[in-house]
Amino acid sequence: xxxxxFLQPDGIRREIEVPVGITLMEAARxxxxxxxxxxxxxxxxxxxxHVYVDPTWLGTLDPPExxxxxxxxxxxxxxxxxxxSCQVHMTANLNGLQVTVPSRQGG
Amino acid sequence: MISTILIIGGGQAGAQAVDTxxxxxxxxxLVLVSDEPQLPYQRPPLxxxxxxxxxxxxxLPFRHQSFYDEHHIELKLGVRATHLDPAARRxxxxxxxxVVYDRLLLCLGAASRLLTCPGADLPGVHYLRGIADVPKxxxxxxxxxxxxxxxxxxxxxxxxxxxxxxxxxxTVLEMADRVxxxxxxxxxxxxxxxxxxxxxxKIICNTRVVRLEGQTRVERVVCADGSTHEADLLxxxxxxxxxxxxxxxxxxxxxxxxxxxxYCRTSDSAIYAAGDCTYHPSRxxxxxxRLESVDNAFEQAKAAALNLLERPTVHDxxxxxxxxxxxxxxxxxxxxxxxxxxxxxxxxxxxxxxxxYLKGGExxxxxxxxxxxxxxxxxxxxxxxxxxxxxxxxxxxxxxKDSI
Numbered sequence: 001x002x003x004x005x006f007l008q009p010d011g012i013r014r015e016i017e018v019p020v021g022i023t024l025m026e027a028a029r030x031x032x033x034x035x036x037x038x039x040x041x042x043x044x045x046x047x048x049x050h051v052y053v054d055p056t057w058l059g060t061l062d063p064p065e066x067x068x069x070x071x072x073x074x075x076x077x078x079x080x081x082x083x084x085s086c087q088v089h090m091t092a093n094l095n096g097l098q099v100t101v102p103s104r105q106g107g
Numbered sequence: 108m109i110s111t112i113l114i115i116g117g118g119q120a121g122a123q124a125v126d127t128x129x130x131x132x133x134x135x136x137l138v139l140v141s142d143e144p145q146l147p148y149q150r151p152p153l154x155x156x157x158x159x160x161x162x163x164x165x166x167l168p169f170r171h172q173s174f175y176d177e178h179h180i181e182l183k184l185g186v187r188a189t190h191l192d193p194a195a196r197r198x199x200x201x202x203x204x205x206v207v208y209d210r211l212l213l214c215l216g217a218a219s220r221l222l223t224c225p226g227a228d229l230p231g232v233h234y235l236r237g238i239a240d241v242p243k244x245x246x247x248x249x250x251x252x253x254x255x256x257x258x259x260x261x262x263x264x265x266x267x268x269x270x271x272x273x274x275x276x277x278t279v280l281e282m283a284d285r286v287x288x289x290x291x292x293x294x295x296x297x298x299x300x301x302x303x304x305x306x307x308x309k310i311i312c313n314t315r316v317v318r319l320e321g322q323t324r325v326e327r328v329v330c331a332d333g334s335t336h337e338a339d340l341l342x343x344x345x346x347x348x349x350x351x352x353x354x355x356x357x358x359x360x361x362x363x364x365x366x367x368x369x370y371c372r373t374s375d376s377a378i379y380a381a382g383d384c385t386y387h388p389s390r391x392x393x394x395x396x397r398l399e400s401v402d403n404a405f406e407q408a409k410a411a412a413l414n415l416l417e418r419p420t421v422h423d424x425x426x427x428x429x430x431x432x433x434x435x436x437x438x439x440x441x442x443x444x445x446x447x448x449x450x451x452x453x454x455x456x457x458x459x460x461x462x463x464y465l466k467g468g469e470x471x472x473x474x475x476x477x478x479x480x481x482x483x484x485x486x487x488x489x490x491x492x493x494x495x496x497x498x499x500x501x502x503x504x505x506x507x508k509d510s511i
Contacts, residue, residue: 026166032126032174039405041149045429045438046402047483067436070479074487074508106486 002095006051008034009103018090024099025049025086035101042086044068047075048105049085054098061088076104109209110135112415113198115188115353116214117141118150119401120382120408122169124212127412129178137180138206140198143237144185146172151401154235154265155431158245159273167238191357193375210377210415213365214408215350217383217399222257222343226319233342235262247340250274255328255338257316259286261430262344264299267308268432270340278309278336280328285312290428290439292462295474298455299432306433347399349384362386364397369421371411379415381407390423391490392442392471402427425490427482438482441472441489452481453503461485461507468494473507484508 001017006028008014018027028036028049037048044067053061058081064072068087072078085099112128114121117139125139141147148167156162175182183200190199197207219234221227233244244266247254254270256263259281271277279286285296286303300310315331319341328336349364360366360374364386371379371387382404386397403426410422427440435458446464453460461481464472469492473485484507488495495510 022166029169030171030174032170032178034130039402040429041151041401043151043429043431043436044479045436046427067477067479071483073480074483 002090002092004090004094005096005098006033006036007098007100009101010034020090020092022090023086024051024088024090024097025084027090028085028101033101035103035105036085037105038086040086044071044084044087046106047071047084050075050078050105051083051085051099051101052079053081053083053088054100055081057094057097060093060097076102076106109133109415109417111206111208112137112210112212113206113208114139114212114214115198116216116382116384117143117147117182117184118214118216118382119147119404120214120216120411121212122147123405123408124214124381124412125175125178125180126170127409128415129180131413131416131418133416135209137178138183138208139180140183140186140188140200140206142185142187142201143239145238146170146175146182146184148238149401150237153238153241154262155269158235158241158266158269159248160245164238188353191353193357193359193378196377208377210379212408212411212415213354213373213378213380213384214382214404215353215365215380215384217347217349219343220346220348222316222319222345224316224318226321226325229319229321229325231321231324231341232319233340235266235342235344236347244340244342248273248275249339251276252339253337254278254340254342255280255336256342256344257328258344258346259283259310259312260289260344260346261287263342264303264432265430266342266344267303268306270342271303271306271308272433275340276309277307278311279303280314280316280330280336281310281312282315283312286310291437291474292443292449292451294451294455295437295462295476298460298476299435299437302433302435347383349386349397351384354378354380354384363395369423370414370419371407371422372414379411381411387422389442390421391425391492392444394444396442398426400426400428425486427486436477436479438475438479439472440475440482440486441470443472443474446471448497450497450501452501452507453478460503463495463500463507465495470495481507
């Protein structure tokens with residue numbers, strides 16, 4: 001099963017197996033990754049599953065849709081590599097993806 | 108010393124509370140009781156992607172079992188709390204077990220308000236509240252099936268949209284003069300009525316259901332004006348009431364919900380409550396509220412957990428809500444009750460617009476239709492008690508965040 005590395009705000013590195021098809025947010029929540037709050041559960045309604053994607057992986061991801069883009073603009077400290085992890089679906093070619101969880105979530 | 112914390116209720120609030128308690132360093136015995144047999148799970152998809160089968164059941168739980176094991180959280184699933192004795196600090200469970208606590212957190216949630224008209228107890232009258240309700244409804248969602256939904260609120264309209272997408276002939280019966288009348292502005296109601304009708308949903312407002320008829324199961328709905336609606340499937344979504352019997356039987360103060368203060372404390376100093384079951388004060392909105400909201404359950408449970416650990420934390424957040432209907436996303440933040448001014452940004456015909464509510468010049472609530480930027484900006488502005496410039500606010504070309 002492909003794996004994703006989450007760097008938690010407390011400095012701990014979590015390597016998690018993520019089944020193809022589910023979102024990064026779901027995997028993070030199921031395993032209790034610190035800092036991925038994910039209040040709305042993937043409805044793209046809260047911006048509390050914000051992560052920074054390792055820039056080398058950006059080209060591999062589908063770009064964010066307008067709804068996600070709008071959410072990210074006012075998320076906590078957005079950067080060019082910001083994504084909502086609920087909008088990133090796992091695929092086989094994302095094996096090894098690394099994301100950093102910000103120290104805060106929400107607007 | 109607090110050695111045992113007992114949480115009753117495995118919904119959003121209960122699940123969040125155990126999480127916060129462990130993360131914030133509680134090392135004592137932590138017990139979570141839920142009357143549902145599943146691991147604590149998210150409810151919003153029940154009327155949407157889970158209902159149509161797009162989301163599998165194993166994607167509903169918040170956390171895997173391993174999380175509870177690793178954090179030594181005792182889950183007692185499929186058992187009900189039947190009696191609370193505050194003097195003895197003891198809860199009796201439906202399996203006969205008794206749990207003695209130092210602190211108790213009630214996350215009892217809300218239950219569907221039931222129809223009371225004749226025929227309401229016929230088989231085939233469905234409510235949508237928990238996982239167990241879904242298979243029976245899903246079974247009836249066959250192409251061509253006549254689905255009648257009583258109630259044009261969130262649950263009713265989301266279920267209608269899902270049923271329509273699955274090919275049913277859908278009728279929504281609403282008692283008020285417009286759908287979602289308690290929660291959104293009239294132009295938002297109109298917009299959603301148009302969207303549903305464009306998708307082939309029949310929406311009938313100003314209609315009161317007087318009885319349900321059928322031989323061995325419900326077959327039709329009869330309204331006050333004499334009209335009848337044949338139903339192969341009937342789903343009722345006419346609101347919810349707080350689950351508070353356990354608390355009221357124990358003598359805790361209850362009104363519209365379990366009465367708590369801003370620290371989530373009930374009238375008993377060892378008992379706290381969080382989520383849909385609470386009737387709590389909001390400093391920001393200067394009133395007591397009972398909210399049916401994922402966000403409120405989450406945040407109030409977090410605050411309750413910190414207060415249980417004797418770290419005083421006031422729960423005073425700006426609540427937010429959302430609803431998905433067809434390809435529309437309705438995002439609401441704040442509470443519009445008591446507003447004295449209303450401004451619409453943008454044109455509903457573009458399928459993206461925002462309604463803003465103000466009170467005494469302060470932004471108080473926003474309903475954003477397919478407009479995540481306005482919604483996110485409003486969350487901050489409302490919390491900050493911002494006073495927007497009305498001309499800028501009314502101009503959709505000025506970003507909402509720049510309207511002050």
